[in-house]
Amino acid sequence: MINIENLRLTIEGKEILNGIDMHLRPGDIYGLLGPNGAGKSTTIFALLGLRARESGRVSMLGGDPADDAVAIRRSVGVMPEKAGFYEWMTAPDYLKWYSRFYDSELTGRDQGTMLENVGLGKEAQRPIGTYSRGMKQRLAVARALMPRPKLLILDEPTNGLDPKGRREIHDLLVGFASNGKTGVLLCTHLLDDVDRLCNRIGIIDNGRTRLEGSIADLLTEQRGGQRYRLRLETRPDTGNLPAGMTVLGHEGSWWRVQVQVKPSEGPSSLWGELWGRGWKILEIRSEASSLEEVYISHTGQERHLAQEVA
Amino acid sequence: MMNTTWIIARKESAQMLRSQRGMVWLLTFSGLLSAFSLLLVSNTELSLLDNAQVVYMMAGTVMAAGALLAAILGSDAYAGEKERGTLVPLLCAPIAPNALLAAWGVMFMTCVPYLWAVGASGQNLGPALFYLALFGTPVVLGFGYLTMALSARTGSVMTSLLTTVTLLMLSASPLLIGPGLRGTVVGRALDAVNPFAGALNTFDSVIIDSEPFSVQTARLFLVAAWLGLCLLVARRSAGRPDFQ
Numbered sequence: 161m162i163n164i165e166n167l168r169l170t171i172e173g174k175e176i177l178n179g180i181d182m183h184l185r186p187g188d189i190y191g192l193l194g195p196n197g198a199g200k201s202t203t204i205f206a207l208l209g210l211r212a213r214e215s216g217r218v219s220m221l222g223g224d225p226a227d228d229a230v231a232i233r234r235s236v237g238v239m240p241e242k243a244g245f246y247e248w249m250t251a252p253d254y255l256k257w258y259s260r261f262y263d264s265e266l267t268g269r270d271q272g273t274m275l276e277n278v279g280l281g282k283e284a285q286r287p288i289g290t291y292s293r294g295m296k297q298r299l300a301v302a303r304a305l306m307p308r309p310k311l312l313i314l315d316e317p318t319n320g321l322d323p324k325g326r327r328e329i330h331d332l333l334v335g336f337a338s339n340g341k342t343g344v345l346l347c348t349h350l351l352d353d354v355d356r357l358c359n360r361i362g363i364i365d366n367g368r369t370r371l372e373g374s375i376a377d378l379l380t381e382q383r384g385g386q387r388y389r390l391r392l393e394t395r396p397d398t399g400n401l402p403a404g405m406t407v408l409g410h411e412g413s414w415w416r417v418q419v420q421v422k423p424s425e426g427p428s429s430l431w432g433e434l435w436g437r438g439w440k441i442l443e444i445r446s447e448a449s450s451l452e453e454v455y456i457s458h459t460g461q462e463r464h465l466a467q468e469v470a
Numbered sequence: 471m472m473n474t475t476w477i478i479a480r481k482e483s484a485q486m487l488r489s490q491r492g493m494v495w496l497l498t499f500s501g502l503l504s505a506f507s508l509l510l511v512s513n514t515e516l517s518l519l520d521n522a523q524v525v526y527m528m529a530g531t532v533m534a535a536g537a538l539l540a541a542i543l544g545s546d547a548y549a550g551e552k553e554r555g556t557l558v559p560l561l562c563a564p565i566a567p568n569a570l571l572a573a574w575g576v577m578f579m580t581c582v583p584y585l586w587a588v589g590a591s592g593q594n595l596g597p598a599l600f601y602l603a604l605f606g607t608p609v610v611l612g613f614g615y616l617t618m619a620l621s622a623r624t625g626s627v628m629t630s631l632l633t634t635v636t637l638l639m640l641s642a643s644p645l646l647i648g649p650g651l652r653g654t655v656v657g658r659a660l661d662a663v664n665p666f667a668g669a670l671n672t673f674d675s676v677i678i679d680s681e682p683f684s685v686q687t688a689r690l691f692l693v694a695a696w697l698g699l700c701l702l703v704a705r706r707s708a709g710r711p712d713f714q
Binding site for chain 1: 477481551554555556557558559561562563564713714
């Protein structure tokens, strides 16, 4: 549904994207991850034909956004990060008005169903200006789903939602992609959303794709490079480390290390080797969030963290 | 294209009628024309004016007010939407927005009764309405498109509006400086390139002097060129709006 190869894009002479790759197939819920300013939103705008690319290949739903942007947008539901509305309208009025761009005329029943699906009931009859942030987020999701799209593109869809609201939106997205013919591109910095929803991810940083693949495969690879926090009795000799081990930094007696071991072996033999080299280990804690590990190790956040700790 | 234009135009008119800001604009414009009409027909000195002169003055005022309204609407078209966060959802939909023509249509229909009221018993009301449509519309639309272009490029309502209003005041200066100064070299040079002055001179020519259409062709070319240029600039800018 989406194929991007080596996308490059400049805005006013500044290179914003310099090597984006993305592959989203029918049935995928694809998490696009990256720090603020990494180029996630610009990638979305390039996909929608709102930003002209410098080079690279972009295909969405079989068309090139540079040539067929309006036709492609007819089959795509988009929830941008800034989900603005005309505040004097009510939610049903707004959905009815917006649906006309897609050549459809929503009935009152359609409007009611769409709004109930995102958790907006009777209060939807009030002017949008009186809505809370969470209600506006729900309405933005309804707007994206309104054209019954083949592809959903959502930029931070659960921002401002309470846990119940987040779960409802998660269920909606899973239901949307479950028929195997539609796809979801989820742009977020909430790893919990990605953990629950996505089967594939792409991590971008500084306008470049650092990693792409299925979460299952990436986690399997990552298990060879787990992070631990070790509490030590004395300051260790960091100049003589076993193979496959890296010190990331320390804070007081706690030392952060990354170890590369085969999943079948585990790290226990390594702790023994460290003890033999004078590391008086009092306590070992695993930094367990595996997806977070994948993210941090590919976004340059690792360097920042190490500097802070050191 | 027409479908999406109509969808947006309906929203814009509904917004004007239902939002506080829109009502203020409409009431202000109505109040301005009402006061002007009342002044022209009731003031003991001004009421001695020939009806054709009154119609001419109304036509110029309506065009200036129309251009001002077009500038306000034009500045809101991109930058206002961006500031409210509603531009990106619009751009993400399959649309090509251009509601200005419809907005000017509403404006023109609004001014017709006023012209009728002050000029019904006088001469050349028909030509006044015809030439206001023929010359006033391109001038007003040009200002609207120019503001839309600035609005799209700068993403700022304040910048686009102030720039266009300044230009509008310069263009409308023939209304202020009077016929004496317009006869000078500077006045004549300004008239030659100023679409606003071109339209005003046409109103003068057809309403007061009853001159034929053939005399107006150079001025018609001027206002048409103005509209074409502004439309071109607007189309280029709208293709690369500042939306992020």
